[in-house]
Amino acid sequence: MKKRINNHQRSTIKKVMNYIRRYWGYLGMSIVLAAVTVALTLYLPVLTGRAVDLILEKGVVDFAGILAILKKMAVIILLTAAAQWIMNACNNKITYNIIRDIRKEAFEKIERLPLKYIDGHSCGEIVSRVIADVDQFADGLLMGFTQFFTGIVTILGTLIFMLTISVKITVAVVVITPVSLLVASFIAKKTFSMFKLQSETRGEQTAFIEEMIGNQKVVQAFSHEDEALEKFDEINGRLQKCSLRAIFFSSITNPATRFVNSLVYAVVGVVGAFTAIAGGISVGQLSALLSYANQYTKPFNEISGVVTELQNALACAARVFELMEEPSEVPDAPDAVNLEEADGHVALEHVSFSYVPEQKLIEDFNLSVKPGQRVAIVGPTGCGKTTLINLLMRFYDTNSGTIRVSGVPVNDMTRKSLRNNYGMVLQETWLRSGTIRDNIVMGKPDATDEEVIAAAKASHAHSFIKRLPHGYDTVMAEDGGNLSQGQKQLLCITRVMLCLPPMLILDEATSSIDTRTEIKIQEAFAKMMKGRTSFIVAHRLSTIQEADIILVMKDGHIIEQGRHEELLAKKGFYANLYESQFVNTSSQA
Structure with a gap:
């Protein structure tokens, strides 16, 4: 099981890297700027140590030398801020371009999926993958770009600067470092499967909410509210459990690594103090080493936090990629x-x-x-x-x-x-958000206003459309929510009347229309069906x-x-x- 999860995780990382490669220019710039930011940040403790060494003894201070160092530090801080701002802009560009690409490809995939897949999965679950899971992935990816590269470069840079001051102290730090890495690695392995379960349960919850909201009239008509609440509480309870487990393991990463990092700081302080007493380093160099110890351990805290976020991001990405890798409709x-x-x-x-x-x-x-x-x-x-x-x-x-x-x-x-x-009118109507005209001309986008009105008159929809606030330019809510069921069905009939294809399929096409209007529609259908092959399900x-x-x-x-x-x-x-x-x-x- 563990091996299967690791392979699944590696496969997901490989797919993410394929998207990142598209923006290698921004990625390269981000890495270079991360290196510049870290180098400038790590140079500050050197200057701080020099300033400390210029305080020779009580009453003997080289103020001119300290002022020159402070000016240099101010320039370095400004350059660091500018480099960091540009680096973050590059990271944002990479992240949101990748998210745009994934959402675009996922939506294109949905359009190519066979109807069998759509029939076999709830709309809410599919929407959860394309919206919620991609959002979670974006958050983890952005945090990864922002902190991961900088953290790695900071660790390497700090070790190089520490080596120039004291090899012995640097070796002591490197010996303790693997403990922090082992702790982070252990927790990361635990959290991936939990975040994946959390993502799946969240998708189930979204699907249930979408189903209940979309059919609230039926729920209330059959007094199904209590059963719906019980089902929601059950799903919500499962989501709470798996979320708490995922958050628990991810939250212990930071305290565990902080403990190891405090140990590193204590070792540098003790060993550095004895070395300074023995004359091996100056007090200014000791202060620089302690500053480096802080900067060296800080990325481990950040990276451990990033690793748990990345586990969540990868779990969400895996669900999106599962959708995108479903077999398409046979071309x-x-x-x-x-x-x-x-x-x-x-x-x-x-x-x-x-x-x-x-x-x-x-x-x-x-x-x-x-x-x-x-x-x-x-x-x-x-x-x-x-x-x-x-x-x-x-x-x-x-x-x-x-x-x-x-x-x-x-x-x-x-x-x-x-x-x-084929012209198709179903018992189940479908209208998209937009104007009345937009919905009528769906099958014939280049239709003239005269053709649209003629089709509406033939289907007996023209009279109710003219009574709407803006007539044919009236904007409808999603799925025609501000129209009656009968009016929606008349619009669907108008849509077919406009196209007049050589074959017709009418599946209970007048089920939601009053008897008087139905007689008129049947007359219109009779004219429309004349000379056309028609299949009527009734x-x-x-x-x-x-x-x-x-x-x-x-x-x-x-x-x-x-x-x-x-x-x-x-x-x-x-x-x-x-x-x-x-x-x-x-x-x-």
């Missing part, structure tokens, strides 16, 4: 056909598909739809109606068999050109009576097909469905 074949305008002929030949291998869904499915036909798909919940739509749109690829559009297998054409030939059988062919599905198979009257005459499964909706209702009335 279009190099010789894929660009379907300009489909003739409307759709054929499914021996198609089999299942989301999970051990759970069969659609098996040996065959269907031939002629251009301009209206095909209604009905059946009980879970029979495969929506799955069939997913396959037609190629959101999922078939396990076996072939789907052809205009005689061409869909796997041999580009996904974009296939989907451009639970209300009254909406599909005019369909050219009705497919009755059950357990992934077509068990009946025909026109409405034919299926009623068979007195089979469809007739039972129809009677359960209408005959029983009328008898109760």
Whole structure:
């Protein structure tokens, strides 16, 4: 287990380094400036020691010499401040460029992920990786750049300066140093797995919060508040435990290294005092050594703090890289056909598909739809109606068999050109934040105002849009939060009306619309579907009576097909469905 974590950690570091290499110019400048800053900082104790040695005895002080040294120290301090400011600017540039690149690539990856991954992971968990985890990574990376390089250079520089004063004292310091490194290394190994668990639990919490906020009406409608609070408390409790463990181990790093560092200072003080008494060094040199002892040990405190932050940063980065390394959607074949305008002929030949291998869904499915036909798909919940739509749109690829559009297998054409030939209105609406017009023209960005208004009038959305504060320029909240469900569905219908593609998919497209408006929409749909191949998924059988062919599905198979009257005459499964909706209702009335 420990070996696997170490390999995982090394792999993550390697990936981070690949991003850092893109900005080697800034990195090189930062290292040079770190060296300059440290060199100037370490030169100050030398000047301080010289100033001390100019205080010869009581009443005998070389004020002119001390003043000259003070002027030199002032210049060095100013130069150090300037170098440090530029170095921090370089570090910020590197960090935020890397974060920008990672977020950009992560978002691009999400756009290329197969729908299977999106369906299998909660939105909140994915958002947590791209936002919260990347933020945590940025904090650790910035701290690493700011303190790690400077700390390493300070340690090396201090040892060089100490060697020029006393080899014996420097050797004593170097002998004690590994104790501090061993302590920091031990704690760092402990904290990585804990910070990784903390990051995963935080993602689970974000996903749960996003789910509850997005469905708060349902939660309140079913009085599920107490259960939701219990679930949140349980996740929050786990987050508290793993966070406390991670923070506990990371927090003992600093006191442990400070103890070792105090030991180093005491050794320098004792050994240096005896050496000064023996005449080996001057009092000024002893004061310089004590100053160097402080400067030598200070980076160990900082680096130990940075190491624990880096453990958290690497754990978060690992989760982001996991997302970015997920297999992308199978790309279009190099010789894929660009379907300009489909003739409307759709054929499914021996198609089999299942989301999970051990759970069969659609098996040996065959269907031939002629251009301009209206095909209604009905059946009980879970029979495969929506799955069939997913396959037609190629959101999922078939396990076996072939789907052809205009005689061409869909796997041999580009996904974009296939989907451009379908107009899709779903029961579940989706609108992005922006103006009403922005949402309508999504499929046809170059549409004129006249075309937009004509489409809105055809879908009966124009009247409610004109009543909005700014008409078509009214800005909507996220997912159209300031509109009713019916109004949102009308906008989705308008979106399709504007594009008028050769094939249509209507999946309970009027489920949230009042009866009076639905009658008008059905009339508009009838005009729109004329001459266009249409697939209509419906639970209300009254909406599909005019369909050219009705497919009755059950357990992934077509068990009946025909026109409405034919299926009623068979007195089979469809007739039972129809009677359960209408005959029983009328008898109760």
